[in-house]
Amino acid sequence: MLSFQNTKCECGHQNPVGTVLCESCGKPLEEAEAASTAPLEMRYDGAARRSQKTNPSIIDRVWNFFSSVKIAVWLIVITLIASMIGTIFTQESAFISFDPDTYYEEKYGWIGKLYYELGFSHTYETWWFTTLIVMIATSLVVCSLDRVLPLYKALSKQQVRKHVQFLKRQRTVYEGAVVGDAEEWVAEVEQQLKRKRYKVKREGTALLAEKNRFSRWGPYINHIGLIVFLLAVLLRSVPGWAMDSYLAIREGETLQIPETNYYLKNEKFTLDYYADDELPDELKGIPRPKLYQTDAILYECTADCDDPLKEPVLEEVSQHGIIVNDPMAYGGLKIYQFGYDDTPKLAAVKPVLVDKTTGKTYGPFELSMRNPQLNYELGPYTLELHSKYLDFAMDEKGEPRTKSDEPNAPAFIFMLKGPGLAEDGEPYMYFPRQIDKEKFSQDAINGDLANRFEIKVPSMEGVTFAGTVSTLNIRTEMAMPYIWTGTAIWIFGVFLGSYWHHRRIWLRIDEGRVLLGAHTNKNFHGMRADVASVLKKTGIDVEPKSLDNGGNRA
Amino acid sequence: MGKYRKTTQIVILIGVLLLGGYAIGKALFASDDGGLPKIGEKPPEFALLGEDQEAHKLSDYEGKALVINFWGTFCPPCVIETPEFQRQYEKWTSMGKPFEIIGINLGEDSLTVRNFVQQYGLTYEMLYDKGRKIMAKYGVESFPTTFFVKPDGTIMDIFVGGMTEEDIDKRVTKLLQS
Amino acid sequence: MNSSLLTFSSDAYLVAFFLYCLGFISYGITIAGARYTKRDPKAYMKRWGRISYVISLLGFVSHVAFFFTRWIGGGHIPTSNMYEFISFLAMMIMLAFVVVHAIYRKAVIGLFTLPLIVIIVAYSMVFPQEVQPLIPALQSYWLKIHVTTAALGEAFFAVGFATALLQLLRVVDFREKSPRARRSQRWVEIVMIVGVIMIGYLVSVFGFRAAGYEAVFVQENVTITDAGVDNTETDEVVYSLPPIFKPFNSQVQEIDSFIGLKDGVFETPHWMKGVDAARKLNTIIWSIIAGLVVYAIIRLILxxxxxxxxxxxxxxIDPDDLDEISYRTIAIGYPLFTLGALVFAMIWAYEAWSRFWGWDPKEVWALITWLYYTAYLHLRLSRGWHGEKSAWLAVIGFIVVMFTLVGVNLVLVGLHSYAGV
Structure with a gap:
């Protein structure tokens, strides 16, 4: 199609290669196009797209590839299908800890295994998905650049008097006799068009009216927004720009936020359920959470931060009741409510030592699970803490060990010293929880000593439980302002391009007959209504639909 | 505009190649081992309280072949591998090699750690990682995890899971050769 | 919670439903009557078109009354579960119809939009209807902004679909015998059958609900824990449709009588995990059977x-008009959908879940829908896809929209699983 083309128009204008309609008068240039009578192809106003060239080099070929809307649509469709496949099974990123090597096969069988092995279990992080996005981004840049510049040029140097063929082959056309004096009638049309907020240019009895040209830039603006957005997403990979960590803090505890100088305290965690009278009958009695809130205090370390011999010096910088839709924000950090664990865990007990022979009790003494004191003076007796196991169990060799570092089944071994006991003390094993005491047969372990002494908690008042653990998600997203900027430009462009319509009306009078052609990039219905209304006000009554020249081209 | 056209095209395509290549490369070489430091890098610096109530810094061990072992008494494979480390420690130090083992305990109290040290007769350095800060800094997610650091201060190997004496011996031999 | 207001609200919804039905019938009279009337068809159409529009508008007013009374009575915007959302979507489709009608004044748009609204309103009633107080994740003003904007965008896609379907009925020549024409005829008929199956689904659900039908199955699941201990869990599931497919390895606990059925006819294959999957499969099979029966009856009569x-x-009708209306409607919906389902969604996700994008299935499907309509617009504006091709794209697009709205919640799992299904 590009091999032969006479690019000089009969009006004398020299057009670039690839031009469809003469840049100056609008006459169709291609032979086939000129011979037809169907409505014109008005895309980019018939200007040559930048990439069309007679003798393409390799760079031109690459450029042309990305400049093609057909390719762009294919890229969109492939991305769409890949995204669909990625939703078939749960993605790896949805789990906090699991083994993908076995999970997909166990849960979904051979098809799950195949899914995992082909990399679809992390579709959106694969190199090929990223490649698709990169190609779409390239296409956005190249397509836009190739079209916006010629379009801009074409629209900024428009001729008022257009070729008869150009007018006759618009989608909205009116031909008829002039009412009264031609000059006066055109002046009246101009007035009417101005009333409809058209910008009007006149050359004698030829007229060009135009409005909302800016809407033509909408698509390009939204493409720019998308590019800014994608670049901002890329920025997230700059070290330090995006941080994502989780902190599980028990009520009353203060923990350092990893890799920062900040410490976070969980003052109080609140979990509220809806009361029955707030619930409809169908849901009464079913717990329905109303509020998860962590009252948190953020500290900054001001001194002794890395000295293991000293406690860090903390200074409060922020306080916030963190709830699900309201994170704490401070200096680029955002702290979100993520989860909680309110399984009751022992924090401390206050047991007494009972001398079974005399019936006397000594104590109570405070026995903390996490950081117990090592010596307890109880009347004539001394308890020396020898060892402790937070989650007591026996290993294969029959040695005591701890299964975890959570106080699920705490056990303590004391050396009991005092009158009537061996010099070095005698070992006494103590399980604070009654259930463990029975399970591991405390009395049998302690043997004869169990008949003489007992360590026990006299009442429930002597038991304190650790507070709820609140899991908080700590984030830094330095790229966020750029991401929102890109998003704003994008959505602005989308609205601009969609809700305003570029409308143009050309008119010329030859030998007492009006020839009017009108073009819009979309909403021909509105275009025809505009033309019909102007004609009507200037004395020509036409049905809007009758202006339709057929040919559904946009 | 025409004469700048070629330049524009080249500039844009190079930009795409650089930025796009970076994005794709990142996806292609994303590590699956989470946040662990890379082999050949220097491990992050730390300062921790030792069993001897002194502060110990990573930089104190510069110039020595170093094994850093993250462990806890609550983790059975850690308990099983400890005697193996002790035997290795005795073997190499008795030969006068510039070699150290650091056991970093994951947030347990001194009573628990001291009892354990006594029970197994451990003589290598024991440090307390209160609040598991250093564990987070090292990106350790499962225990035990052991780092082998060359005398020049770079990581030679990272081993996740319990080790046998043979496993350790092979690596320490290589460490001392470097 | 204000229960008298909520009762009024449900009544208003029912009134809206019947008015929409009436509106649909009236539109049918408008179009069919214009063909058979002996007087001036244009005047006839104008008069009946106006009557139909007024009836539909009254339905809309009643629907809006339902919406606001439920909002006041329930204490939060009724868009927080499946029942409320689907009903809101129907209201937005009606709003989109009002907007499109104001621009084009074509009665024929109503002929296909109203039955769509009727089906969607009926579908909303399948779900539990009580007001559920908001869980913490939903307690945000973004619930109002994100959900409403997204639904409005989707509603325009729905009207675009209805018009495109009408356009297909207009342009596909049912007398022609060429392979291409036959293919188009077949596909149009398939779309019709899908619509009838949807009706079959509603008929069976409401039919058995009215009869109070219930069958209960218990499924035993034996799993072996890491410690090597057998762990037996029992799951119970209530069927509201007679069990053509019962859950794998399950026992009847209780079953109402239906043509002598004492147990499920078939057992769900073992790879369909869970009792809910079995129940959903049973519902789908029922809908298809009921739909095909209804279809067979229609075919017998017609x-x-x-x-x-x-x-x-x-x-x-001028097919070019339909083409333009369908395209315009989608072009109006596209920015709203982009804003509501992507932009506002990202902002809310950043506030509530700490990340603006997380590849959650619902998010991905919103993106898929957006990519789909982006492709539609590019094909139309830059590749010249018009007429039948473009109409097919609009029809398929609505299937994508419905999957995003309903399918994701029913079939896939993810963070958007608030809805009690």
Whole structure:
């Protein structure tokens, strides 16, 4: 199609290669196009797209590839299908800890295994998905650049008097006799068009009216927004720009936020359920959470931060009741409510030592699970803490060990010293929880000593439980302002391009007959209504639909 | 505009190649081992309280072949591998090699750690990682995890899971050769 | 919670439903009557078109009354579960219809939009209808902004779909025998059948609900824990439709009588995990059977494909008008959808879940929908896809929209699983 083309128009204008309609008068240039009578192809106003060239080099070929809307649509469709496949099974990123090597096969069988092995279990992080996005981004840049510049040029140097063929082959056309004096009638049309907020240019009895040209830039603006957005997403990979960590803090505890100088305290965690009278009958009695809130205090370390011999010096910088839709924000950090664990865990007990022979009790003494004191003076007796196991169990060799570092089944071994006991003390094993005491047969372990002494908690008042653990998600997203900027430009462009319509009306009078052609990039219905209304006000009554020249081209 | 056209095209395509290549490369070489430091890098610096109530810094061990072992008494494979480390420690130090083992305990109290040290007769350095800060800094997610650091201060190997004496011996031999 | 207000609200919803039904019938009279009337068809159409529009508008007013009274009575915007959302979507479709009607004033748009609204309103009633107080994740003003904007965008896509379907009925020639025409005829008929299956689904659900039918199955699941201990869990599931497919390895606990059925006819294959999957499969099979039965009856009465019967009624309409209306409607919906389902969604996700994008299935499907309509617009504006091609794209697009809205919640799992299904 590009091999032969006479690019000089009969009006004398020299057009670039690839031009469809003469840049100056609008006459169709291609032979086939000129011979037809169907409505014109008005895309980019018939200007040559930048990439069309007679003798393409390799760079031109690459450029042309990305400049093609057909390719762009294919890229969109492939991305769409890949995204669909990625939703078939749960993605790896949805789990906090699991083994993908076995999970997909166990849960979904051979098809799950195949899914995992082909990399679809992390579709959106694969190199090929990223490649698709990169190609779409390239296409956005190249397509836009190739079209916006010629379009801009074409629209900024428009001729008022257009070729008869150009007018006759618009989608909205009116031909008829002039009412009264031609000059006066055109002046009246101009007035009417101005009333409809058209910008009007006149050359004698030829007229060009135009409005909302800016809407033509909408698509390009939204493409720019998308590019800014994608670049901002890329920025997230700059070290330090995006941080994502989780902190599980028990009520009353203060923990350092990893890799920062900040410490976070969980003052109080609140979990509220809806009361029955707030619930409809169908849901009464079913717990329905109303509020998860962590009252948190953020500290900054001001001194002794890395000295293991000293406690860090903390200074409060922020306080916030963190709830699900309201994170704490401070200096680029955002702290979100993520989860909680309110399984009751022992924090401390206050047991007494009972001398079974005399019936006397000594104590109570405070026995903390996490950081117990090592010596307890109880009347004539001394308890020396020898060892402790937070989650007591026996290993294969029959040695005591701890299964975890959570106080699920705490056990303590004391050396009991005092009158009537061996010099070095005698070992006494103590399980604070009654259930463990029975399970591991405390009395049998302690043997004869169990008949003489007992360590026990006299009442429930002597038991304190650790507070709820609140899991908080700590984030830094330095790229966020750029991401929102890109998003704003994008959505602005989308609205601009969609809700305003570029409308143009050309008119010329030859030998007492009006020839009017009108073009819009979309909403021909509105275009025809505009033309019909102007004609009507200037004395020509036409049905809007009758202006339709057929040919559904946009 | 025409004469700048070629330049524009080249500039844009190079930009795409650089930025796009970076994005794709990142996806292609994303590590699956989470946040662990890379082999050949220097491990992050730390300062921790030792069993001897002194502060110990990573930089104190510069110039020595170093094994850093993250462990806890609550983790059975850690308990099983400890005697193996002790035997290795005795073997190499008795030969006068510039070699150290650091056991970093994951947030347990001194009573628990001291009892354990006594029970197994451990003589290598024991440090307390209160609040598991250093564990987070090292990106350790499962225990035990052991780092082998060359005398020049770079990581030679990272081993996740319990080790046998043979496993350790092979690596320490290589460490001392470097 | 204000229960008298909520009762009024449900009544208003029912009134809206019946008015929409009436509106649909009236639109049917408008179009069919214009063909058979002996007087001036244009005047006839104008008069009846106006009557139909007023009836539909009254339905809309009643629907809006439902919405606001439920909002006041329940204490939060009723868009927080499946029942409320689907009903809101129907209201937005009606709003989109009002907007499009104001621009184009074509009665025929109503002929296809109203039945769509009727089906969607009926579908909303399948779900539990009580007001559920908001869980913490939903307690945000973004619930109002994100959900409403997204639904409005989707509603325009729905009207675009209805118009495109009408356009297909108009342009596909049902008398032609060429392979291409036959293919188009077949596909139009398939779309009709899908619509009838949807009706079959509603008929069976409400039929058995009215009869109070219930069957209960218990499934035993034996799993072996890491410690090597057998762990037996029992799951119970209540079927509200007679069990053609019962859950794998399950026992009847209780079953109402239905043509002598004492147990499930078939057992769900073992790879369909869980009792809910079995229940959903049973519902789908029921809908297809009921739908096909209804379809068979229709075919017996009409003795022609549905498409071929409807086609003559569309003859008076300019297909180019339909093409433009369908495209325009989608072009109006596209920015709203982009704003509501992507932009506002990202902002809310950043506030509530700490990340603006997380590849959650619902998010991905919103993106898929957006990519789909982006492709539609590019094909139309830059590649010149018009007429039948473009109409098919609009029809398929609505299937994508419905999957995003309903399918994701029913089939896939993810963070958007608030809805009690």
């Amino acid at each position: 003795r022609k494909p549905i498409g071929a019967v409807l086609h003559p009624f569309t003859r008076g």
